[in-house]
Amino acid sequence: MAATQVLPAPARAVLGVFPGGFALFAAVNAITGGDGDRATLPAPWQLLALVLATVLVAAALASVPARLGGRRPVAEAL
DSSP: OHHHHHTTHHHHHHHIIIIIIHHHHHHHHHHTTSOTTTSOOOOHHHHHHHHHHHHHHHHHHHHHHHHHHHTSOHHHHO
């Protein structure tokens, strides 16, 4: 059950960073009038770290309920 939430996490993170993040940046850049000092793109290593952190957080958050649910007997859970 935890793997079903962790497996799509990299794809979701990449979609959130690259098309979603850049669209958000373009919107903020348009609001601020294109002033590069007020809105700058993060470095590529920061975007990669964000994707990796998203996967780790998804794994951690999915493992807690799975571990707690795994302590109950199967007959009781069904």
